[in-house]
Amino acid sequence: MNEENAGKAELPACCAASRGDQAAGSRSPANVGLESLSLRKREIPVSPQPEADTAAERPMILLPGGVFRMGTEDKDGFPIDGEGPVREVELAPFYIDPYAVSNRDFQQFADATGYVTDAEHYGWSYVFHLFVSEETARTVTRTVQRTPWWWVVEGADWRHPDGPDSTIEDRLNHPVVHVSYEDAEAYCKWAGKRLPTEAEWEYAARGGLDGRRYPWGDELKPNGEHRCNIWQGKFPTVNNASDGYAGTAPVDTYPPNGYGLYNVVGNVWEFCSDWFSPDHHRTASRVNPQGPPRGQSKVMKGGSYLCHRSYCNRYRVAARSANTPDSSAGNMGFRCAKDA
Ligand SMILES: [Ca+2]
Ligand SMILES: [Cu+2]
Numbered sequence: 001m002n003e004e005n006a007g008k009a010e011l012p013a014c015c016a017a018s019r020g021d022q023a024a025g026s027r028s029p030a031n032v033g034l035e036s037l038s039l040r041k042r043e044i045p046v047s048p049q050p051e052a053d054t055a056a057e058r059p060m061i062l063l064p065g066g067v068f069r070m071g072t073e074d075k076d077g078f079p080i081d082g083e084g085p086v087r088e089v090e091l092a093p094f095y096i097d098p099y100a101v102s103n104r105d106f107q108q109f110a111d112a113t114g115y116v117t118d119a120e121h122y123g124w125s126y127v128f129h130l131f132v133s134e135e136t137a138r139t140v141t142r143t144v145q146r147t148p149w150w151w152v153v154e155g156a157d158w159r160h161p162d163g164p165d166s167t168i169e170d171r172l173n174h175p176v177v178h179v180s181y182e183d184a185e186a187y188c189k190w191a192g193k194r195l196p197t198e199a200e201w202e203y204a205a206r207g208g209l210d211g212r213r214y215p216w217g218d219e220l221k222p223n224g225e226h227r228c229n230i231w232q233g234k235f236p237t238v239n240n241a242s243d244g245y246a247g248t249a250p251v252d253t254y255p256p257n258g259y260g261l262y263n264v265v266g267n268v269w270e271f272c273s274d275w276f277s278p279d280h281h282r283t284a285s286r287v288n289p290q291g292p293p294r295g296q297s298k299v300m301k302g303g304s305y306l307c308h309r310s311y312c313n314r315y316r317v318a319a320r321s322a323n324t325p326d327s328s329a330g331n332m333g334f335r336c337a338k339d340a
Contacts, residue, residue, distance in 0.1 A: 019118075071086045097335045123154055129236070130149075131166075179333060192338070198338035214314050218255060228254060258304065270335055276322030299322055
């Protein structure tokens with residue numbers, strides 16, 4: 001395959017949408033099952049606020065690097081995404097954050113710099129249909145044809161995650177969303193950090209386990225316990241939220257993995273620094289791989305609160321997706337890394 005053309009065209013529809021995907025006038029109750037809209041009023045659990053500190057001061061996790069096995073040939077996986085082959089990859093030591101960047105973290109950055117995100121610049125972002133208020137829903141005219149649960153909501157941005165009439169005040173400890181790859185890069189620069197490479201992200205997400213499906217092992221719910229924030233019920237209309245959360249969860253929800261990272265799978269997709277290609281890694285160097293030199297979309301890892309086995313089984317450590325650098329949605333965030 002020509003590397004220039006490798007990228008999002010090959011990716012099957014996922015629970016993320018790109019900025020260019022919207023189509024006018026395709027929203028209709030039949031598309032998305034509006035009968036379940038009452039779910040949107042579900043109380044969002046509020047976690048205790050952490051100690052007041054700054055993201056830059058919070059300790060990062062130092063990982064020793066070395067050789068690990070990256071990728072999967074899991075029968076439950078998506079070979080077309082380039083999840084395989086399983087290969088030995090060598091990494092230098094690096095630091096990574098235990099948590100995704102939270103609304104509180106991003107607020108410090110925005111307050112300090114006056115930074116304007118891509119969503120604010122464009123004036124809209126993708127909001128999952130069940131979170132949009134009735135009033136805001138009346139203003140929605142565009143959705144994504146292949147993924148009609150994504151509504152183009154004017155005035156949706158990181159401060160207004162469900163639309164202009166919503167706020168982050170009740171979720172300061174949740175991951176920031178509606179931030180693009182470019183926004184994530186800007187934050188990292190300000191914080192003296194950087195995004196992880198895909199290899200670093202996956203190594204960190206595996207938490208020291210070898211060849212497992214999830215950060216904690218092979219079983220989705222060990223002893224019947226939820227270990228990540230994904231979708232339960234019937235996607236995209238009925239979310240039982242039996243894991244405790246219909247939307248985002250606080251960044252420190254559920255036990256961490258073996259390296260001390262929280263919510264690496266589920267909750268929000270996390271941008272990595274690599275351009276996406278389904279096959280570049282087959283022939284590329286396996287020492288500190290950085291991804292292809294060019295591309296259309298940036299790698300995202302970990303899946304989100306919208307992932308469901310029936311539709312988008314990408315809440316596995318080896319799963320991959322991608323989005324264009326200026327795209328944003330209510331299920332996309334990031335965590336930071338740093339050279340050791
Ligand atoms: Ca959930
Ligand atoms: Cu998904």
